[in-house]
Amino acid sequence: MGYDIADYKAIDPIYGTIEDVDELMAQLKKRGMKLMMDLVVNHTSEEHAWFLESRSSPKNPKRDWYIWKSPKYAADGTPQPPNNWSQILGEANSAWNYDETTKEYYLALFTPNQPDLNWENPDVRAAVYDVMHFWLKRGVCGYRMDVINMISKDQKFPDAEIVLPDHKYQSGRKFYNNGLRLHEFLQEMNREILSKYGAIAVGEMPGISDIDEVLKVVGAKRGELNMIFVFDIVDIDNIPGLFRFTLQDWDVREIQRIINKWQRAMIEQDGWNSVFIENHDNPRSVSRYVDDSDEFRERGAKLLALMQTTLAGTLFVYQGEEIGMRNFPATWDPDMEYKDIEAVNFWKKNNAMYPNNPSKLSEARRVLQRKARDHSRTPVQWSSGPNAGFCASDVKPWMRINDDYREINAEAQMNTDSSNNLSVWQFWQRGLKHRKEHKDVFVYGDFQLLDSDNNQVFAYSRTGAKAGSWVVVLNFTGKTQEWEIPKRVSVDGWRVGNYTAGKPDKVTRGRITLKPWEGLLGECV
Numbered sequence: 001m002g003y004d005i006a007d008y009k010a011i012d013p014i015y016g017t018i019e020d021v022d023e024l025m026a027q028l029k030k031r032g033m034k035l036m037m038d039l040v041v042n043h044t045s046e047e048h049a050w051f052l053e054s055r056s057s058p059k060n061p062k063r064d065w066y067i068w069k070s071p072k073y074a075a076d077g078t079p080q081p082p083n084n085w086s087q088i089l090g091e092a093n094s095a096w097n098y099d100e101t102t103k104e105y106y107l108a109l110f111t112p113n114q115p116d117l118n119w120e121n122p123d124v125r126a127a128v129y130d131v132m133h134f135w136l137k138r139g140v141c142g143y144r145m146d147v148i149n150m151i152s153k154d155q156k157f158p159d160a161e162i163v164l165p166d167h168k169y170q171s172g173r174k175f176y177n178n179g180l181r182l183h184e185f186l187q188e189m190n191r192e193i194l195s196k197y198g199a200i201a202v203g204e205m206p207g208i209s210d211i212d213e214v215l216k217v218v219g220a221k222r223g224e225l226n227m228i229f230v231f232d233i234v235d236i237d238n239i240p241g242l243f244r245f246t247l248q249d250w251d252v253r254e255i256q257r258i259i260n261k262w263q264r265a266m267i268e269q270d271g272w273n274s275v276f277i278e279n280h281d282n283p284r285s286v287s288r289y290v291d292d293s294d295e296f297r298e299r300g301a302k303l304l305a306l307m308q309t310t311l312a313g314t315l316f317v318y319q320g321e322e323i324g325m326r327n328f329p330a331t332w333d334p335d336m337e338y339k340d341i342e343a344v345n346f347w348k349k350n351n352a353m354y355p356n357n358p359s360k361l362s363e364a365r366r367v368l369q370r371k372a373r374d375h376s377r378t379p380v381q382w383s384s385g386p387n388a389g390f391c392a393s394d395v396k397p398w399m400r401i402n403d404d405y406r407e408i409n410a411e412a413q414m415n416t417d418s419s420n421n422l423s424v425w426q427f428w429q430r431g432l433k434h435r436k437e438h439k440d441v442f443v444y445g446d447f448q449l450l451d452s453d454n455n456q457v458f459a460y461s462r463t464g465a466k467a468g469s470w471v472v473v474l475n476f477t478g479k480t481q482e483w484e485i486p487k488r489v490s491v492d493g494w495r496v497g498n499y500t501a502g503k504p505d506k507v508t509r510g511r512i513t514l515k516p517w518e519g520l521l522g523e524c525v
Helices: 018-030 049-056 122-138 182-197 211-218 252-268 297-308 341-353 358-371 410-414 424-437
Strands: 036-039 090-094 096-099 104-107 142-145 200-204 227-229 446-449 457-463 469-475 481-484 491-497 511-514 519-524
Touching (some): 018 122, 211 252, 457 481
Parallel strands (some): 200 227
Antiparallel strands (some): 491 519
């Protein structure tokens, strides 16, 4: 599965060898690049040697390297889970798994194949630091830390509040998201390992939106992590308090609120942002935030690129995002094409709950097509050749290639005639170059929201200590919009737009007309 690690110091043979990783780092170094590794230490694989020892006997020295609890018992004597926490990737299932050999349950928040490590045990933490040392010594520059805010659990393991009455199990996030000892553990990790290597550390922290709590992790003087992935922007269409496979409507004011909140918080309180809207755990951004139709996909992808390349912090671009890859079609059969366990469990749950309800199953299909993680996991579309150039024609990839690969692929976009119109890839390339040239403004500068009550247009200014002021205007609708340039903003000229390869010919004062999904970058006097 990728996130069930069976050996932290080896490479799965289907991907290569550890020497291949060494060669990769050597070649990256020649090109002025570095390799950040994904660190998955909230849980391991059930096949890891540590867990094999742990489950072998209650008396094994590694028994308390994982979280084991005695069962409760039903009236008929059958064992029941210690509490009502649900599985994160399958809310119809318990997060606890019964072991027939030792007659106890082990905690596996994500799937039964991924038992959670017991971070209360200092031997576990020492083993994790040893793994980190192993790879840092080999040359990785740091770590993206998977669900690192879940490593400290409430040791009372209480029942969760019943939010979904029609579900047997409930979300226990309240009892393991940013737990009591999280900051103690992260400070110890920084002190023992990260600080000794000057390593970068980026924490994945779902479910945390409180500014003060985030700043405890990323504040410059806290000695914990450099930055975290705040999930507000990718939770924008979730119904609050429910699981991820839900949908609610939103408009641009919500994007404004989220981005303004975190841009201002880090500027004012000496923290640091990660900038992202797409990753392997979310659908394609062009399908989520804009319009992925053939008519507007390219415009929308460029609008999102313009937004991200002009926000303060460290920018993370996900594979395929730079060419505007989109979700696969709604016509794909959920029983055949969805491979991710979260999607599989969701579809299985809905079929079990509503077997004779076409309306409910149709809605479940709609949610899958909008939000499944599978959309970001289809093979990258390199060319219009067989299997989109990802693998040889006689090789079957793990997932079906998106049907649009002949039109949307890296080869075509890299070779687009850029005299009149840039491809999405070329637009990203130019945006990143511009970001580096003006990093005083776009990476480190001040951020000010310009029109917070507008539910169609997102506009903001960026100001650097040395490089002046710029304004960004983004029409987040598929309709033509009129926008009044604030009198306090003196635009000298529009330098970048997503409708032309050159400088947009637009008015710089008064009311400006914005085409559907149009984005503009202007330099101020």
